[in-house]
Amino acid sequence: MKNTGPLFFLFILGLLLKPNHALTQEPEEGNAAVSTEMYSDEFQEAFFEALKQKAIENYDKAIILLLKCKEISPNNEVVDFELAKAYSDGGNFVLAQEYAVNALNSKPENLWYLNVLAEILPKLGNSFEGIKTRIPFDNIQLRENLALIYYWHGNYEGALKVLKGIKISSFTANLVLKIKDSIAVKQNPATVSSVGQREGSSKGPLQSYYSQIEQLIVLKDYEALIQIASNALESFPTQPYFYYAYGVALNNNSQYKKASETLESALDYLLDDTELNNKIYRQLSNAYSALGNSSKANMYLSKIKPGS
Incomplete structure (x- = not known):
C-alpha cells in the first residue's frame, strides 16, 4: 500500500x-x-x-x-x-x-x-x-494491526492465525466476522456472503463495493461509509446488504429516523440469510430505541433468531 x-x-x-524530548528541554545559558x-x-x-x-x-x-x-x-x-x-x-x-x-x-x-x-x-x-x-x-495493538493488514491484502488465514489467542474485543470480533465472510466469498465465487446473488455483468463493481464497505465497517469510518453505501444503493438498489450498511452508517451518525426508513426498505429485498436478517433487525431495534419507540424496538429485537 x-x-x-x-x-x-x-x-x-x-x-x-x-x-x-530534546527540543522541549530547558535551554542552557548563552x-x-x-x-x-x-x-x-x-x-x-x-x-x-x-x-x-x-x-x-x-x-x-x-x-x-x-x-x-x-x-x-x-x-x-x-x-x-x-x-x-x-x-x-x-x-x-x-x-x-x-x-x-x-x-x-x-x-x-x-x-x-x-x-x-x-x-x-x-x-x-x-x-x-x-x-x-x-x-x-506480543503487543496486542500490533497484532490487531497486523491482522487488519493481512485482511486488506486478502491473507485471511494469516489474519486469523495472528488473532488466535488475543483477548476478544469489539474490533477483533468484527474483524473475525469479516474475515470469515471473505473466506466464504473466496471459496464460492458464485455468491457474495451477506449480500445475496451477484447481478450478471455487474460482478466487478458489486464486489468492489462489498469490499470497501467491509473495510469501512471494520475501521468504524461511518462518515465515509455513508457516501460509499449511498453510492452502492444507487447502482444496486435491490441489494439488502447495502441498505444494511447505509443504516449502520446513519445510526452511528445519529440519523436514526433516516436509518429506520432505510433499514425497513431492506426488508423488501431480504433473502434467506439469517445472519444478515439478524443484523438488520438489530440495527432497526437500535434506531427505534434511540427514537424512543420501545414498542418497535422490542418488536424487531424479538425477530432476531438465536445462535447467530
Missing part, C-alpha cells in the same frame, strides 16, 4: 513537528536557544527535501538527505520510517527491513510502520514469523 498524497503528507508533518532553532531548521530542510526527492524517484539523493536527518536526530522514528520506504523503493530491501524494524520498535502501535515492514518482508523471502524476536510481537 502506497502512503502518498496530501493526507499522508500531513500525517508525516504532524509527526515531525510534534516536539520531541546561545543554546539559537543553536536549537538552527538544529530544527536544518533537520526540517533536509527532511522535506528528502520527501521531494523521493517523490520524483531520486531515491539515492533522498537517502543521503534522510541519513543527514538521522545524524541530527538519531532516535527519530519518522526518519527510520522514511528510510525504510526509500531503501525499499530503491531496491535495497535488507536496509529497508532494518529501518522498518527500528521504526516499529519505537512505536509498536503505529499501523503504517507495521504496514511498510509487511510490504518489505516478502521481497526478502521473509515473514513476521522469521523476525518475531526482533519486534514486540
